[in-house]
Each structure stands twice: as C-alpha cells, then as structure tokens.
Amino acid sequence: MNFERIKEKLSILADAAKYDVSCSSSGSSRQNKNKGLGNSTGMGICHSYTEDGRCVSLLKILLTNHCIFDCAYCVTRKSNDIKRAAFKVQEVVDLTINFYRRNYIEGLFLSSGIFKNADYTMERLISVAKKLREEENFNGYIHLKSIPGASDELMREAGLYADRLSVNIEIPTEKGLKLLAPDKDRKDFIKPMEKVKNEIIQYKNEKKLLKKVPLYAPAGQSTQMIVGASGETDAEIMYTSAHFYKNYNLKRVYYSGYIPISYDPRLPSIGSEVPLLRENRLYQTDWLMRFYGFEIRELLNREFPNLESDIDPKLSWALRNLDQFPINVNTADMRMLLRVPGFGVKSVHKIIHARKFRKLNWDNLKIIGASLNRAKYFITCDSRIFETKDRTAAQIKGLIFSNSTSKFKGMLSPQLNLFETQNTSSF
Structure with missing residues (x-):
C-alpha cells in the first residue's frame, strides 16, 4: 500500500x-x-x-x-x-x-x-x-x-x-x-x-x-439543502422541509449555509456567505415543527417570510400572539405550555407531572429548570409577586434583552453576580 x-x-x-x-x-x-x-x-x-x-x-x-x-x-x-x-x-x-x-x-x-x-x-x-x-x-x-x-x-x-x-x-x-x-x-x-x-x-x-x-x-433517511445559493426565503425553505418530513418520513433535514467557492453570475458574490445565525434559526424552526407542535404557517407565511435574526422563532411567534397569553401553568394544556418561550419539552413534562401534586409557584418552576427570564412574561402561577399586565411586544422584547445583558455582565464579574444573587428576591 x-x-x-x-x-x-x-x-x-x-x-x-x-x-x-x-x-x-x-x-x-x-x-x-x-x-x-x-x-x-x-x-x-x-x-x-x-x-x-x-x-x-x-x-x-x-x-x-x-x-x-x-x-x-x-x-x-x-x-x-x-x-x-x-x-x-x-x-x-x-x-x-x-x-x-x-x-x-x-x-x-x-x-x-x-x-x-x-x-x-x-x-x-x-x-x-x-x-x-x-x-x-x-x-x-x-x-x-x-x-x-x-x-x-x-x-x-x-x-x-x-x-x-x-x-x-x-x-x-x-x-x-x-x-x-x-x-x-x-x-x-x-x-x-x-x-x-x-x-x-x-x-x-x-x-x-x-x-x-x-x-x-x-x-432512517435524511436530506440536506443548501441555504442562500438561490435566493429562497426562509418560508420557502421550511415549507420544503415540512413537505419532505410529511411525505417521506425523514429523520432529519439539514441546512447548509452556502459558501461561495468561485465567481458565477448566478450565485451570491464571494464574501457574502450565509451567516451561521441563519442556519441556527432554521434549525430552531425545524425543531419547533418536529417537537413542539407548531405548524409551519404559524412561524413563516406571506406576512412573515423570513425569520428574525435578533430573536428565536418561538419568542417571535409569542410576541406576535400576545392575545393568547398569559397562560396559567397549573391549568394550561401541553400544547400551550410548549409554546411558552423558555419552556422546553423536558420542562413541560416536569410541570405536568409536578402539578398533579401541588400548585406550582415561581420557586417550583425554577427548580424544574424553566427559563423564567423569558417565560415570566407569558405565564401566571400560584403567586402574585409577578404578574404580566398590559405590556406590548416591544416592551417585553426590551425587558428580555435587558435581563440577558445583565446576566452576561454578571458572568464577566463574579463578585457582582454573587452580590446581586444574595440581594434579589424571587419572582
């Protein structure tokens, strides 16, 4: 050899x-x-x-x-x-x-x-x-x-x-x-x-x-499609995915951001490769379709043909549908719990199991592992310390961003983070 x-x-x-x-x-x-x-x-x-x-x-x-x-x-x-x-x-x-x-x-x-x-x-x-x-x-x-x-x-x-x-x-x-x-x-x-x-x-x-x-x-079988080479919207990409999941029982659809390799007038110019963030948003949408019960038309349609870059598709949907919130975690069905930003599939199953034994409050939800930084604006529970009332989508989005920035700063400054933790009450 x-x-x-x-x-x-x-x-x-x-x-x-x-x-x-x-x-x-x-x-x-x-x-x-x-x-x-x-x-x-x-x-x-x-x-x-x-x-x-x-x-x-x-x-x-x-x-x-x-x-x-x-x-x-x-x-x-x-x-x-x-x-x-x-x-x-x-x-x-x-x-x-x-x-x-x-x-x-x-x-x-x-x-x-x-x-x-x-x-x-x-x-x-x-x-x-x-x-x-x-x-x-x-x-x-x-x-x-x-x-x-x-x-x-x-x-x-x-x-x-x-x-x-x-x-x-x-x-x-x-x-x-x-x-x-x-x-x-x-x-x-x-x-x-x-x-x-x-x-x-x-x-x-x-x-x-x-x-x-x-x-x-x-x-099983899977497939892959190239994103960004031929100008499709996110809606066109995800409707194609939904079609193949439904009709060919695929295990996965993969999304590969186009990377320019040479000059061709039919393709995006060199240096304009698809950001990884777009790939990530498509995968998040894919996940919502497969495991969270979302229909593709709820996430992407003629009015919203492309995903937002600054927020994930689940939060985007929730902010566009504030009339369906807040929901009570102690009475809401699984379908709506899965639509709460900050609630994952495992968290929802834990919530449904735990509420058989008691009414859940904010401390219980934190123990379960729910991301309350987002979820608290879309739910109520067995507590009156925090209630979501009359906030617009823009206000909620700003508060979530503000909290996320504060947490990031806290990670950079361990002493400050410890001080804030000791002097901040629960929701």
Whole structure:
C-alpha cells in the first residue's frame, strides 16, 4: 500500500466532504455480533463539532471528487479547477477499520461525486459497506449518501448494509435547481427517497410477522439543502422541509449555509456567505415543527417570510400572539405550555407531572429548570409577586434583552453576580 498516496487522497476527499453537513448518526441500533468490531447503539455513537457547528464525529469522506455534473454551487463540479482523487473500495474499507481500531472514529459517513452514472457510483458505495459488514464483521455505524437516479434494486441493497441513507435535494426549490444545476432533475432525488421510505415501511410490517428480518436502514433517511445559493426565503425553505418530513418520513433535514467557492453570475458574490445565525434559526424552526407542535404557517407565511435574526422563532411567534397569553401553568394544556418561550419539552413534562401534586409557584418552576427570564412574561402561577399586565411586544422584547445583558455582565464579574444573587428576591 502506498501510504503517501493514501494520505494525499484522504486529505483531498475529506476536505471535499466538509460541505456535507448531513451526518448525524442517532437512531440506529445494530448490535455487535460474532465478536465483531464496534456497534452502533444509541450510546455508541458520539459527536463532536467544529467551531462552525459541523459534525466531525465520523470518518467523513468522498469516494471520489470526480463528477460528471457541473452544479454551480458545488466545489467538485466538473468545470472547477481542483485536484482530483478517487479511493478504491478496499482503501476505504482499510481506512475505516484502521481508524476505528485506533479509536479515532465511531463509524463511516461515505458520499461521492458521480463517476460514470448514478448506478455505477452507487454500486461502489454499496461495495464498501458490504465488505465492512460481511468481510470485516464491522457492526459500527455506516451512513451512505444515496446517489440521485440510482435504481430501486441498488437502493434496497444499500439499506441492508447502511444504518442511515440520505439523498440531498440540494436546492430548496425546483426553480433554483434548474437555475444552478440544469443537468439535474428533481425527480432523480425523489425516486431513491421514495424507495427507501417504502422499504422501511415494508421492513416494519414484516418485523411484526417474522422474528428474523434483515435490518433495513434502521436509522432512517435524511436530506440536506443548501441555504442562500438561490435566493429562497426562509418560508420557502421550511415549507420544503415540512413537505419532505410529511411525505417521506425523514429523520432529519439539514441546512447548509452556502459558501461561495468561485465567481458565477448566478450565485451570491464571494464574501457574502450565509451567516451561521441563519442556519441556527432554521434549525430552531425545524425543531419547533418536529417537537413542539407548531405548524409551519404559524412561524413563516406571506406576512412573515423570513425569520428574525435578533430573536428565536418561538419568542417571535409569542410576541406576535400576545392575545393568547398569559397562560396559567397549573391549568394550561401541553400544547400551550410548549409554546411558552423558555419552556422546553423536558420542562413541560416536569410541570405536568409536578402539578398533579401541588400548585406550582415561581420557586417550583425554577427548580424544574424553566427559563423564567423569558417565560415570566407569558405565564401566571400560584403567586402574585409577578404578574404580566398590559405590556406590548416591544416592551417585553426590551425587558428580555435587558435581563440577558445583565446576566452576561454578571458572568464577566463574579463578585457582582454573587452580590446581586444574595440581594434579589424571587419572582
């Protein structure tokens, strides 16, 4: 083995893979068997993140950065003047095993540029996973990136070896895709996604009838879209996400802020990359849709097409709907409790459980862990020390900002913070 050449390939293809943020590995449960290597139980996969928020927990590489397509937003497009490389199937297998044995990684995230066509590339990705499972007895986490346009037969085989599959829809709207990647067809992204969804449903149905059914993509499927390359509003992005969550049973949608890589009149100018704050706001909105019971039209619509940068989407919604507040934490239902800024899912469950035994006051809520800096303007409880009355949205927003600034200053000055804590009564 030419170690210098392998090292060079790894440098090129790991760097090219950094633009793909769709590598979360939660949700799989593939137990170790026959004294094999690793496992991918929920606790077995750990994540670390770079300063810009990107996941680096897996050996994350491309099989190749050669590509037959010329997508304007992609660093590996065929017209881009970059150094090219390609791994052999066995080289990826050996790298994964050696890295795992050295405790560098918990699993593999493997994507690829498209060699000759979709099926040829997908076959090689599957070959890596198959060799790891059958020849190396590797039971760690494997995430394969599905190739748009790959056949149903290959997608079925991929799910038998991978824990998670994902196909990137790349651009949120079909109009944007036609502008920036005219050689691609949105239908080619949908086809493998539909196949994986149907196979997962079939596996679950068969599992109810038969004990021994081969695992099929136990961690489900995900997708990724590029934010800011084609001018979509936050509403257009999140409506697309809602569509795919509903119709394709996705586990996650990832949002990757566009990073300009070269001049192209169709793209934002170099130096105008999407702020990480916008990514963060989109993820917060995604979370509200999936776990807090919000409908997308409540958060984003024609009147509010973009998220506010200075406040999170939950607080933004609450300030626009003050007529629904304050609510009494001792009587309100779960739906409304989840809509209170400062209340998380765990806090709400604790509140509902605790109020079975007593009426809750401000001290009880603090013990539960609710963020009262925000919540106190939207709730009442078993106390009259603080009551929310006749405050406008602007006034509440200003008070929250003021309290947040005071806490930050207190963190910078521990002595002052201690003094204030000793001389400040509870709400």
